Amino acid sequence: xxxxxxxxxxxxxxxxxxxxxxxxxxxxxxxxxxxxxxxxxxxxxxxxxxxxxxxxxxxxxxxxxxxxxxxxxxxxxxxxxxxxxxxxxxxxxxxxxxxxxxxxxxxxxxxxxxxxxxxxxxxxxxxxxxxxxxxxxxxxxxxxxxxxxxxxxxxxxxxxxxxxxxxxxxxxxxxxxxxxxxxxxxxxxxxxxxxxxxxxxxxxxxxxxxxxxxxxxxxxxxxxxxxxxxxxxxxxxxxxxxxxxxxxxxxxxxxxxxxxxxxxxxxxxxxxxxxxxx
Numbered sequence: 001x002x003x004x005x006x007x008x009x010x011x012x013x014x015x016x017x018x019x020x021x022x023x024x025x026x027x028x029x030x031x032x033x034x035x036x037x038x039x040x041x042x043x044x045x046x047x048x049x050x051x052x053x054x055x056x057x058x059x060x061x062x063x064x065x066x067x068x069x070x071x072x073x074x075x076x077x078x079x080x081x082x083x084x085x086x087x088x089x090x091x092x093x094x095x096x097x098x099x100x101x102x103x104x105x106x107x108x109x110x111x112x113x114x115x116x117x118x119x120x121x122x123x124x125x126x127x128x129x130x131x132x133x134x135x136x137x138x139x140x141x142x143x144x145x146x147x148x149x150x151x152x153x154x155x156x157x158x159x160x161x162x163x164x165x166x167x168x169x170x171x172x173x174x175x176x177x178x179x180x181x182x183x184x185x186x187x188x189x190x191x192x193x194x195x196x197x198x199x200x201x202x203x204x205x206x207x208x209x210x211x212x213x214x215x216x217x218x219x220x221x222x223x224x225x226x227x228x229x230x231x232x233x234x235x236x237x238x239x240x241x242x243x244x245x246x247x248x249x250x251x252x253x254x255x256x257x258x259x260x261x262x263x264x265x266x267x268x269x270x271x272x273x274x275x276x277x278x
Contacts, residue, residue: 008080014182015081021175022088027168029098036160040107048227049158050109055120055220056149057100057111059142062124064093066135073130082132085179092172099165106161119219126213133187136180137206137250141213143180144246147173152233181253188257196262203254210250214243 010016040046067090074083104110114121127138147170154166184206191199221228221235228235255266 009078010081012081012186014186015085015179018175018179018182019081019084019088022085022092025171025175026088026091027095029095029102032099032161032164034102034106034161038106038161039159045158045231046107046109048230049107049162050104051112051117051227052224052231053100053104054111054117055123055224056146057097057104058117058120058124059146060093060096060100062127063139063142064090064097066128066139067093069128069130070132070135074132077132079132082179082183089176089179092176096169096172099169103162103165106159117223119216119223123213123216123220126216133184133202133206134209136184137209138213140177140180140249141210141217141242141246143173143176144249145217145242147177148238148242148245152238156232158231177249181249181256184250184253185256185260188254189260190257192258192261199258199261203258206250206254207247210247214246217242 040049067086071083071086071090074080074086111117112120124142127135127142129135129138150166150169150173154163154170157163188199188203191202217239221239225235228238252268258264259266
């Protein structure tokens with residue numbers, strides 16, 4: 001076993017900076033004012049919000065499960081800074097799960113069951129992998145979707161507690177996406193240094209994986225399209241942004257590693273994508 005080392009290697013400065021940020025930026029569900037007046041008074045809108053938030057809660061629970069499973073994998077590989085960071089990522093996902101579970105109580109609703117909403121659970125099953133780069137590729141789609149939906153719900157300002165939850169989650173997701181980029185970029189820097197042909201094959205494999213994961217999104221959207229439209233969210237816009245953002249971010253990380261290894265400069269495509277989520 002290659003788990004414990006007397007002196008772990010902490011030389012990866014970028015990952016260590018994210019680890020420190022993850023420590024300093026922690027917050028709690030108890031920090032929110034759960035007694036704030038609830039603006040969601042109608043039965044219909046609470047029914048709709050309960051259905052809309054089902055894939056969000058499912059995603060947070062699935063992320064908690066999968067990120068927790070990757071922590072020992074990175075330990076076996078002696079990737080200690082990455083392992084450090086994933087412990088804060090797991091705490092983030094646990095916090096998000098608690099927040100949405102408590103919010104369901106606030107609106108006096110329950111999430112849809114697996115039988116009534118299989119698309120959400122099938123989507124999450126596409127992401128799980130014991131290979132860190134494969135998992136990060138899949139979770140990149142999930143985290144991007146969480147970011148897009150949280151952005152929309154925050155701007156709608158349907159309820160003060162929900163708005164505060166979404167604002168906090170957007171900050172957490174930014175850190176997760178930062179780690180995702182750094183890790184994949186560094187993996188491809190090393191791959192292109194060692195074996196450019198193998199690196200290209202790996203890049204093609206991850207792009208196919210991204211395609212596979214994103215193919216699980218339309219059934220989710222169709223299941224909640226009417227509810228989202230009634231709440232004021234354009235689901236065609238959400239799907240379009242999600243698809244472009246997730247693919248763009250994966251390509252950006254892969255090409256960043258390639259450029260570092262080979263001394264090339266890959267043009268950045270669609271720079272307006274990131275601005276769409278500000």
